[in-house]
Amino acid sequence: MQFERGATVFVAGMPGSPWRVVDGLVRLDREGLEGPEFGGLARVGDVIGAETMMFDRYTYTAVALLPLTIEAWCHGTAGEREQGLLLALARSERRMADVLALRGGRAAERIRRLFGFIAGAMGSRDADAPCIPMPRLRDIADITGLQVETVSRTISQLSEHGEIAPRARRYVQLNYAPE
Amino acid sequence: MQFERGATVFVAGMPGSPWRVVDGLVRLDREGLEGPEFGGLARVGDVIGAETMMFDRYTYTAVALLPLTIEAWCHGTAGEREQGLLLALARSERRMADVLALRGGRAAERIRRLFGFIAGAMGSRDADAPCIPMPRLRDIADITGLQVETVSRTISQLSEHGEIAPRARRYVQLNYAPE
DNA sequence: CGACTATTTGACCCTTCTCAAATCGGGTGG
DNA sequence: CCACCCGATTTGAGAAGGGTCAAATAGTCG
CATH class of the missing domain: 1.10.10.10 (Winged helix-like DNA-binding domain superfamily/Winged helix DNA-binding domain)
Structure with a gap:
């Protein structure tokens, strides 16, 4: 799947499935009290929309910040699924620190x-x-x-x-x- | 396991296993170029140190910001493990947005x-x-x-x-x- | 008690926010 | 192809919120 800069990949509240970012950068927003608020970034290799595996619906809205390529994130055997989830979790935590660093300093x-x-x-x-x-x-x-x-x-x-x-x-x- | 305010739960680079926060609040720091830098928070229900399931060693240093209780995060059957990981991932993404919101505004x-x-x-x-x-x-x-x-x-x-x-x-x- | 660290307070200056307005593009309908 | 509209970007001037440096206080732990 390909998207161009500014394109909406999915919208919070809609049903769907998880994706992996193959190329590009995604902005994630969640619905705050005063409209959508910035809630994170996802980059090459990151999984987005994993929450649909639990809740069926997206929690965040995803918008392409750069020309974007994603692929369905399907995982094979139980063991592969587990490894995939572990990796996604580790990457997510890494991303948290990265994005946080973008809000500090001059x-x-x-x-x-x-x-x-x-x-x-x-x-x-x-x-x-x-x-x-x-x-x-x-x-x-x-x-x-x-x-x-x-x-x-x-x-x-x-x-x-x-x-x-x-x-x-x-x-x-x-x-x-x-x- | 109990810790008091300011206690170090684990240190980046040390071997260990994952924990779940039962009560309290944890500060996570990663090793930056100029010493440790703030890299996230974990709260009741969150899993910390999950990366040890892949790399055997902690990526972040965890310090108790409040009186803290944690328990070993062990998961039973393959299916339970998968659910647990999915939940941890969803919570991690939620936390990212929460912490980000703490760095915006007045x-x-x-x-x-x-x-x-x-x-x-x-x-x-x-x-x-x-x-x-x-x-x-x-x-x-x-x-x-x-x-x-x-x-x-x-x-x-x-x-x-x-x-x-x-x-x-x-x-x-x-x-x-x-x- | 004494050394240290954490917290408070003051003064001053710089960065960033605000509000306004001009300009620049891109796209659309004549 | 051109006039026009609308969102994006730039620029200016002024105000204010925080940062920075210094120093005084208050706690904490041996």
């Missing part, structure tokens, strides 16, 4: 880390100076806990300092080592 | 939410005006992404506004509905 650090994270999610072509697609500023803001205006200004600064260089429309090259 | 909101979260972790005695033990300011600061001084000042303000009321040493009563 604005510039947060965005630098997020871009590094995206570079990591892209399958590490060009480990030196990876070129990554940029999510919408609105998404960057939600993820990092900053305001859109701050994100805009900070990205301009990073660009002036030469840490990133705009490439094609909505693509930037990182001039620092990601992660 | 300082006062973050701390209000954290206290509400702790109240929820306490087994909901006194749903109206729950009385909760306070973690160290240092821990509150790490979790919310604020500075210790800001936490101190903000708690004073909440107290002046009557939203919380100091009880015994290191215990506060919440005068608002948690979560």
Whole structure:
């Protein structure tokens, strides 16, 4: 299954099944009191929508932040299922710490880390100076806990300092080592 | 197994086995470049150290933020194990969103939410005006992404506004509905 | 009692938030 | 193909919330 940037993969409350991210980056939101609120990221190898195996319905809404490929997450024998679940659990905990780190420190650090994270999610072509697609500023803001205006200004600064260089429309090259 | 506030439950890199939190709240840290960095929370019902089932060693260091009780997380038949893992995974994802929410918004909101979260972790005695033990300011600061001084000042303000009321040493009563 | 750590408080400054408005794209219907 | 609309991005100015540094207090544990 393929999705383009901004496409909704599934919606909280709808019935469905689990998927594994093959390529790209997914934003997960849960329904808060004041509309949807950012609730996590999923990256290459991560499983999304595993809760459908218990509740039949998605708990989160998943939106592609980058061009995305996913595949059905089906697991064979009981033993394989168990291994798969264990791995998914370990990855989920790892992700929690990763995403948390994106909300600490100065604005510039947060965005630098997020871009590094995206570079990591892209399958590490060009480990030196990876070129990554940029999510919408609105998404960057939600993820990092900053305001859109701050994100805009900070990205301009990073660009002036030469840490990133705009490439094609909505693509930037990182001039620092990601992660 | 019982631990008191501040006690270390296990340390990243040591061999061990998984546990389930029966009562209390656990802080998880992973080893970052600059020493340990906050990497998540675990609450009543959550499983910690599940990664030992794959790697034999803990990935995170776990410290009790409140008086803590845990039990060995052993699972019976293959089917029970699978259900247990599914539940643990769903809870882990839920926790990710919870903890993320503790790092967004104003300082006062973050701390209000954290206290509400702790109240929820306490087994909901006194749903109206729950009385909760306070973690160290240092821990509150790490979790919310604020500075210790800001936490101190903000708690004073909440107290002046009557939203919380100091009880015994290191215990506060919440005068608002948690979560 | 004494060494240490945790918490509080003050002063000052910087980063980020807010509110407003201009600009830029992309897409649509004439 | 062009005029127009609407969401996304940029930019500015000003206010404020937190961060930072310093120092005083209050607890804790031997």
